[in-house]
Amino acid sequence: NAGVTQTPKFQVLKTGQSMTLQCAQDMNHEYMSWYRQDPGMGLRLIHYSVGAGITDQGEVPNGYNVSRSTTEDFPLRLLSAAPSQTSVYFCASSGGQRKLFFGEGSRLTVL
Amino acid sequence: GENVEQHPSTLSVQEGDSAVIKCTYSDSASNYFPWYKQELGKRPQLIIDIRSNVGEKKDQRIAVTLNKTAKHFSLHITETQPEDSAVYFCAASRSFQKLVFGTGTRLLVSP
Numbered sequence: 001n002a003g004v005t006q007t008p009k010f011q012v013l014k015t016g017q018s019m020t021l022q023c024a025q026d027m028n029h030e031y032m033s034w035y036r037q038d039p040g041m042g043l044r045l046i047h048y049s050v051g052a053g054i055t056d057q058g059e060v061p062n063g064y065n066v067s068r069s070t071t072e073d074f075p076l077r078l079l080s081a082a083p084s085q086t087s088v089y090f091c092a093s094s095g096g097q098r099k100l101f102f103g104e105g106s107r108l109t110v111l
Numbered sequence: 112g113e114n115v116e117q118h119p120s121t122l123s124v125q126e127g128d129s130a131v132i133k134c135t136y137s138d139s140a141s142n143y144f145p146w147y148k149q150e151l152g153k154r155p156q157l158i159i160d161i162r163s164n165v166g167e168k169k170d171q172r173i174a175v176t177l178n179k180t181a182k183h184f185s186l187h188i189t190e191t192q193p194e195d196s197a198v199y200f201c202a203a204s205r206s207f208q209k210l211v212f213g214t215g216t217r218l219l220v221s222p
Contacts, residue, residue: 031207031208033208040120040214040215041214042115042117042200042212042213042214042215043155043200043202043210043212044212045209045210045211048208048209050208058209059112059209059211090154090155094207094208098143098145098160098207099145099157099160099207100145100147100155100157100207100210102154102155102156103154104153104154105154
């Protein structure tokens with residue numbers, strides 16, 4: 001049982017490039033979400049999903065796309081990266097008992 | 112929307128002392144208040160949570176109190192140990208699916 005797995009752990013992009021952060025969980029959780037963590041700003045919700053085929057926006061969704069085609073996977077797409085998207089990204093899942101299980105995080109730098 | 116303020120931003124205590132971290136929230140309809148601990152370079156992990164129908168909850172050396180009238184809640188750690196050193200985040204929401212986090216408190220416990 002690996003829990004929540006994020007890839008890659010580190011990524012450097014140039015402004016305007018696109019990329020996808022991968023997130024997979026093997027706990028059969030219906031709820032999955034993406035947060036970004038910036039110094040002095042805590043964790044902010046980007047997008048979340050309550051099940052396959054269902055996604056919704058969080059607090060800071062602009063510049064990010066998501067889809068949920070399977071229960072296990074919840075990728076986060078940056079279509080045209082900007083320096084303001086430099087951050088640490090955390091994927092989280094929950095089985096309905098309110099506790100969020102976080103992945104190890106993905107550190108993204110946009111030059 | 113919800114807004115969560117957290118104080119202090121840093122807290123230094125001696126081993127064995129108590130530590131208190133305070134949060135205030137703005138949405139009177141929020142009814143779920145978790146606390147997450149994040150050690151350096153690690154993922155956030157839930158340490159305790161409380162629902163709005165409860166005024167206090169304890170788990171060994173950790174306790175959380177909630178004052179719905181004043182819209183604030185606090186984390187209390189007694190008999191602190193060096194391994195309690197971490198960043199602590201409070202959060203508030205009407206649902207665990209859309210948590211709004213505070214900006215974090217860096218706790219340093221000195222031996």
